[in-house]
Amino acid sequence: MADVATSPQNEDTPKGLALAVTAYVLWGFLPLYMKALAHIGPVEIVAHRIVWSVPVAGLLLVALGRTGDLKAALQNPKMLGMACLTAALISVNWAIYVWAIASGNALDAALGYYINPLFSIALGAILLREPLNRTQLAAVGLAALGVLVLIVEAGRLPWAALALTVSWGFYAFFKRSLPIGPNQGFLLEVLILLIPALVYITWLGAKGTGHFGAAAGDTMLLACAGIVTAVPLLVYANGAKLVRLSTMGILQYIAPTMIFITAIAVFGEQIDRGRMIAFPLIWAALVVYTIPMIRQMRGQR
Numbered sequence: 001m002a003d004v005a006t007s008p009q010n011e012d013t014p015k016g017l018a019l020a021v022t023a024y025v026l027w028g029f030l031p032l033y034m035k036a037l038a039h040i041g042p043v044e045i046v047a048h049r050i051v052w053s054v055p056v057a058g059l060l061l062v063a064l065g066r067t068g069d070l071k072a073a074l075q076n077p078k079m080l081g082m083a084c085l086t087a088a089l090i091s092v093n094w095a096i097y098v099w100a101i102a103s104g105n106a107l108d109a110a111l112g113y114y115i116n117p118l119f120s121i122a123l124g125a126i127l128l129r130e131p132l133n134r135t136q137l138a139a140v141g142l143a144a145l146g147v148l149v150l151i152v153e154a155g156r157l158p159w160a161a162l163a164l165t166v167s168w169g170f171y172a173f174f175k176r177s178l179p180i181g182p183n184q185g186f187l188l189e190v191l192i193l194l195i196p197a198l199v200y201i202t203w204l205g206a207k208g209t210g211h212f213g214a215a216a217g218d219t220m221l222l223a224c225a226g227i228v229t230a231v232p233l234l235v236y237a238n239g240a241k242l243v244r245l246s247t248m249g250i251l252q253y254i255a256p257t258m259i260f261i262t263a264i265a266v267f268g269e270q271i272d273r274g275r276m277i278a279f280p281l282i283w284a285a286l287v288v289y290t291i292p293m294i295r296q297m298r299g300q301r
Contacts, residue, residue: 016242020251023236026228028258031101031109033228035267037221038102040211044204045225046094047197048212050190052226057187060234069184080192082177087189089171093164094229100160106263107275111150112164113256114282118143118289119169127173139289146281153274182237186230250290 037045061067073079100109118140124130132140150158178185204210211218240248260279263269271279 012244012247013242016239017247019235019239020243020248021254023232023239024251024254025258026232026235027255028262030228030232031106031259031262032266033221034098034101037098037218037225040218040222042095042098042102043200044211045098045222046091047200048222049094049225049229050091050193050197051201052223053190053230054187054194054226056226056230057183057190057234060183060230061187064183066181066184069180070187073180073184073188079178079180082174083185083188084192086171086174086178086185087192089167089174090189091193093167093171096160096163096167100164104267104269105160106259106267107269107271108158108160109164110256110259110263111158111275111279111282112161113168113259114253114279114286115143115147115161115165116168117252118285119165120172121289123169123173135288135292139285142281142285142288146278146285149278149281150274153272153277182240183234186233186237190230253286253290 034045061070073083097109100106100112121132121136122140125132147158147162150161175185180188201210201212205212212222213219243251264271
């Protein structure tokens with residue numbers, strides 16, 4: 001999933017809504033794709049996601065005639081430094097997500113992305129000193145209570161969910177500081193990660209433990225990893241410019257809801273007592289968080 005990297009306009013457009021919904025639905029189906037690669041290590045999958053995203057994102061920039069922006073970014077040390085940080089965060093997020101799906105923890109992945117908007121609110125309050133109103137405080141408090149229930153019931157931290165939340169939350173936070181368009185920014189990030197990814201894939205191949213080229217099915221799935229990674233992200237980034245920020249805040253629940261349903265109905269994951277209590281608390285927090293946004297949208301219309 002992705003952060004709103006550009007300033008949305010003051011009204012929702014049909015094209016923007018179509019692009020945003022399409023992106024979130026594609027992300028909602030992503031666990032099915034990643035489950036087909038469950039026998040491959042998460043780092044190897046992420047490496048192929050990076051490598052095969054480069055030509056997809058690069059061809060788009062060439063088609064849009066925006067390669068000049070990328071060249072300028074590559075010559076800006078400050079921007080490169082910030083892009084290195086966001087690239088590291090997104091690669092960690094991808095690896096944890098892939099592991100969660102493959103290891104039967106898709107429900108934790110859904111939980112992580114449900115909590116994410118509330119974590120972003122808390123992050124803004126702590127790092128940017130953005131004041132929280134009573135509604136936001138209540139939402140964050142309910143989410144925190146849900147996480148506490150999971151810890152007490154399981155006797156451990158739901159580390160996958162929290163790691164997804166924290167890595168994506170900080171990625172979104174620092175991504176705001178990149179003065180570059182979303183398409184150029186994504187290509188810049190995968191270009192930074194390209195050499196380490198290629199080195200890792202080559203190393204696996206030399207050891208004979210790599211999956212690319214070993215079987216036709218695995219090779220095809222790994223080669224298409226760039227498409228399933230880059231296309232939703234680029235569709236989202238362009239849709240985000242054509243809808244309100246509050247609208248994107250509501251639509252972002254599509255993907256984790258689809259992941260939640262897939263985890264139970266397709267993957268057969270079980271909801272234990274802790275999750276039976278925690279998920280309703282998180283959903284209640286999201287309702288409390290979302291209602292003011294809906295009212296604001298109605299008032300603007």
